[in-house]
Amino acid sequence: MLRDISPQSLFMGLLAGFVGWASAFAVVLQGLSAVGATPEQAASGLMALSVSMGLCAIVLSLRTKLPISIAWSTPGAALLATSGAIDGGFSVAVGAFIICAILIIISGVWKPLGRAVSRIPAPLANAMLAGVLLGLCLAPVKAVAFNPILGLPIVIAWLVVGRFNRLLAVPAALLAFIAVMIFGIDFPPNALADLGSSIAPPIEFVMPEFTLAGLVGIALPLFVVTMASQNIPGTAVFRANGYDTPPGPLFATTGFFSLLSAPFGGHAVNLAAITAALCAGEDAHPDPAKRYWAAVFGGVFYIVFGLLAGLVTAFITIAPSILIEAVAGLALIGAFAGSVVAAFKDDDAREAAAVTFIVTAAGLTFYGVSGAFWGLLAGGLIYVLTHLRNRRNTT
Template sequence: MPSSTPLDDRDDLAATSGRGGGLSPSAVGTGLLVALVGYASSVAVVIQGLSAVGADTGQITSALVAVGFSMGLAAILLATRQRKPISVAWTTPGMALLAATGPVAGGFPAAVGAFLTVAGLVMLTGLWTSLGRWIAAIPKPLANAMLAGILLKLCLAPFAAIQQAPGLGLLVLAVWAVVGRVNRLYAVPAAVAVALGAMALNPPVAGGLPADLWPGLTLVTPVFTWEALVGIALPLFVVTMASQNIPGLAVLATFGYTPRVPPLFLATGAFSALSAPFGAPTVNLAAITAAMCAGPDADPRPERRWQAAVVGGLGYIALAALAAVTATLVMRSPPILIEAVAGLALLGAFGGALLGAVQTEEERVPALVTLLVTASGLSFFGVGSAFWGLLFGGAMHALNRWNPRKAAR
């Protein structure tokens, strides 16, 4: 169980004034590792999600540039201002949601409209504390079940890839398993490196790498549709809050850090709103990389660990320069291979969500209903299965809690 001395306002002042002083080499190393792991382990999920809702290669490149700057600048601002290791990331579960949702009425501009809506809702959460309490009040088994249902199809992809592309599929899976046996932290980045190498050596579409390797920004005029609002924005907001922001705060609390919450949501929401017109998905608090920044490996002294989050933010900005190459290679490769790498990156998240969904016996049936409806792809009125899964599971949850005797009084 990790432990550290909780930081209060006096710690903030001490860190600001330089006590404990100077740049921490271990924090710099951890921050660089955070950027590399955070980017390499889930960039395929982000690309797959954006592609599924209609983004072309240029728009995906633009989105990767904008989201890199957005989460980098947000991390630098929040960690510097609060002197706490506040790590910011893109919403990997949210991108998995997009991959499962598929095209919506209005195309990618409608998805961008949904991104802007989510950014506004996140900012509203920072201003209106009741909304944050409502999100936190969603039964955790149901939120976990919805996430597990979203991730299930992608997590099956690594094994489907073996049938469609046996050689490469087995190679990616073997590298992931062997490297994970030595150091689990490097397993997914190693699998991504093998897949990207194969894509570069044998691109299935003529043209190879783009002539202009410097990425550019593409402005996408947002379109607001009812289908995208209910089918993308609301589930994306719930997933972002339930599987990223709330766990991110919990991870920080585990290490003794209690940052001021409203500025976190206001900043991540504002940066998301500024970058969304360039196709960028929502940015939010990180959970896994937050544990890396907040842990003792970042620095033995808790008051200096915020530097790891700052360096991680700088790393994300630097990695934005790779957006054109990354997007081109991934978009010109077999879809099943992209999904396979994304599935490997999400196996841990799927396992955690599944465990959280079924471990409470009295909530098990509502959670399973939520999971199965979400995984089924059920869609009505253009609204995706994640929303209906939460609705059906919520109805089962309410039915289980209903007491006829109390209702008759």
């Protein structure tokens, strides 16, 4: 097994770990904070997710000898960012994370649930995701309006580097954000001392609470988004690179590691898509049977980055929130564009997708339930009525 290690797999694992972590950790912190997490709890959640997805990638890849890349649910974090605080605070959100993890496990071991999720009309799932992402994708524009001197370097770095290498565009924006912080922000007194005290890994256990609002407003939309936007596409990327394995055990394993991270603030881990292509492609190793080490190394680097979560979170709390939202928004523009195209390409489902998108993007909360659920419900109703009408017209 050790003889299969190569310099290519080490490099691609580092690249996958860095790109996956640096491109989306801002979204994770934004999402956890939005549902009531304190900075300490958000740092704990970031670390728990990083360690869980790193261990999950290592376990699955070594067990199957396949390059199975794992990531956190970036669309799920974006969903949390637009959901807002829920009655009962972060404890209720953690309870919802646990329910979501259990549902992912069940979808892997009980085929009817997995089939039910796969039968959710793709235009509606993508429209819901687009509605969730819209608000965050507007943040870069708002950051430039807030302070062009601080906001423009972040956007320009993303734009320029993205023309040469799309994978490195968001890390470049992150580096620009760090430069803006160092040279453009006046640090509060004792800020550097506080950063030094934040190096230790943050661990915050959160006692979960289970409520109906948490189930309907967070757990169910988070489960749908994670499965429809991450796990199912992840298996497609895997197959596209010549690997074929039953997805059920993979789903169940990601659900198990999601369950481990949930009490410490982690929302969900799942199969990766972009980083999966990095680890499963020819650049990881000429021999497909030896590419699994790239995913293993990617998992190792996720764990290393996760242990720095306290320092990263402490650094970010010093910055104006709109700047970190801008980095998060830039990381999600590609996902937003892809979801919009997929949502509206089907003529028969276009109206239902539009209703789903509008209701979700409105971000309104009724009875403590977030707009993502109501958007999917409203769009589903229009979808059913449209198909009933079309069926009558053809008979």
